[in-house]
Amino acid sequence: MVAARAHLPAGPGVYRFRDANGRPLYIGRAVNLRRRVASYWGDLRDRPRLRRMVTRIDRIDVLLCASEHEAAWLERNALEHSRPTWNRMLGGVESSVVITLDTSARRPGIKVSFTPGPDTTFGPYLSGTRTRLAVSALHRLFPLSYTSDRLSDAEREMAEKLLVRQEDRPSFVSALCTILDREPQAVATARQRLVGLRDAASAELNFERAGQLHEEIIAFDWITSPQRVTALEPYDAIFHGWAAGTLVRFEVAAGRLVGWRTQACSQERASAKVAATPPQWQEFAELNAQLAAKLSSL
Numbered sequence: 001m002v003a004a005r006a007h008l009p010a011g012p013g014v015y016r017f018r019d020a021n022g023r024p025l026y027i028g029r030a031v032n033l034r035r036r037v038a039s040y041w042g043d044l045r046d047r048p049r050l051r052r053m054v055t056r057i058d059r060i061d062v063l064l065c066a067s068e069h070e071a072a073w074l075e076r077n078a079l080e081h082s083r084p085t086w087n088r089m090l091g092g093v094e095s096s097v098v099i100t101l102d103t104s105a106r107r108p109g110i111k112v113s114f115t116p117g118p119d120t121t122f123g124p125y126l127s128g129t130r131t132r133l134a135v136s137a138l139h140r141l142f143p144l145s146y147t148s149d150r151l152s153d154a155e156r157e158m159a160e161k162l163l164v165r166q167e168d169r170p171s172f173v174s175a176l177c178t179i180l181d182r183e184p185q186a187v188a189t190a191r192q193r194l195v196g197l198r199d200a201a202s203a204e205l206n207f208e209r210a211g212q213l214h215e216e217i218i219a220f221d222w223i224t225s226p227q228r229v230t231a232l233e234p235y236d237a238i239f240h241g242w243a244a245g246t247l248v249r250f251e252v253a254a255g256r257l258v259g260w261r262t263q264a265c266s267q268e269r270a271s272a273k274v275a276a277t278p279p280q281w282q283e284f285a286e287l288n289a290q291l292a293a294k295l296s297s298l
Contacts, residue, residue: 004060004298005041008034009291012071013064014078017086020058024084029075031068053086060295063260063288067225072126074229074257081258097131098123098232099180099223101144103173105166109145110135110176116232122180124230125223133219137194138179140216142172179224187224194220228284229257239277241285242270246293249273250285262292 008015013033017025017040030036037060044051065071076092083090100113101120112132113121125131139145146159147169159165178186198213237252247265251258277285 004295005034005038007294007298008037008060008062009064010034011064012066012068013062014071014074016061016078016084017053017057018059018061019056022059024082025053025056026084026086027075027078027082028087029068029071031071033062033064037062049086061260061262062291062295064291065229066284067227069126069222069225070227070229073227076126077229077256077258081253092126094126095128096124096126097128098125099131099135101173101176101180103169105149105169107145107150108147108169108173110138110142120177121232123223124232125227127222130219130222133216134223137213137216137220138176138190140197141190141193142175144169144172144176147172182224182226191217191220191224228280231255237278237281239281239285240270240273241277241287241289241292242267242274243286243289244293244297246289246296247273248285248289248292250281260288262296 010032012029012031014027014029015033015037016027019025028036040050040054040057044054063074065074072092072094076094079087079090079092095114097112097114098116099122100111100117101122102109102111103120112128112135114128123131143159143162143164146155146162146164147166148155149166151159175186175190179190194213194217198210198217201207201210201213232255234254235252236254239250239252241248241250242265245264245266246262247270248260248262250260274285
C-alpha cells in the first residue's frame with residue numbers, strides 16, 4: 001500500500017479506503033490526492049478515531065477529477081450512495097444550487113436558486129456562497145438587470161453611468177450563456193476582464209474592492225471549471241473504462257456518478273463494454289482505468 005500511495009496523482013479527485021473484505025471504510029475528496037491520502041499515515045495523535053480506521057485499510061481506490069468542484073460533487077454522490085462506516089457526514093455541508101437566467105424585458109437578470117424554475121437554468125453547483133460570489137462577478141461584466149424596460153429613476157441613472165442600454169440585453173444574455181456553458185474562450189476572456197478590474201483596484205489602493213474581486217474570481221473559477229459527475233437531467237447509465245487488464249465499471253443514477261468498481265478483465269471481454277461508453281465519458285473512463293491498472297499492479 002505504501003507504493004500505491006507514492007504513485008497517486010497530485011491532482012484533484014476522490015479517494016476510497018476499503019477493508020480486507022472490500023467494504024468501503026471512508027470516502028473523501030482532495031485537491032491533491034497524493035498529499036491528502038499520505039496524511040492519514042502521518043501524525044494523527046489528536047484524531048484517535050482516524051487512527052483506528054487506518055489500521056483497517058487494505059486497499060485504496062481513487063478517481064482523478066478535472067477540477068476541485070467536480071471532486072466535491074463526486075464525493076457527495078459517493079457518500080450518499082455507499083454510506084461508508086467511518087464518514088461522520090454523508091451529504092456534505094455545501095448546499096446544492098443552480099443559476100437561473102431571466103431574459104424577459106420586464107425583469108432580466110441572473111440569480112442563484114435552490115431549485116430550477118421556468119427560466120434558463122445552469123448547474124447544479126455546490127456552495128451557495130461561492131455561486132453567489134460568482135454571480136456577482138458576472139453581474140459586474142454583464143449588468144443584465146439594467147437592461148429592463150421598467151427601471152426606477154435610480155436604476156436608470158446607474159444604467160446611464162454604466163453605459164448600459166436595453167439594446168444590450170441580447171448580447172448580455174448570449175455572453176452569459178456561453179460562459180455558463182463553460183466555453184473555454186468565453187471563460188478565459190471573462191476571467192481576464194475580472195483580473196483586470198482587480199488589478200486596477202489594487203493599483204488605485206482600493207484594497208477592499210480588490211479583495212472582493214479576488215474572492216469573486218475564485219468563485220468564478222469554481223462554477224466555470226469542468227464538472228461532469230452531476231447533471232440536472234436525471235438520467236441513468238453504466239459505462240466502462242479499460243487499461244492493462246483492469247476494467248472499471250462506473251454507475252450514474254439520476255444524473256449523478258455515484259459509484260465505481262474494478263475487476264480483472266481481458267481486452268477482448270472488455271472491448272464491447274468500452275465501445276458502448278458515451279463520448280462525454282470516454283476520456284474520464286480511460287484516464288481512471290489507466291490509474292486503476294497502475295495502482296493494482298503495485
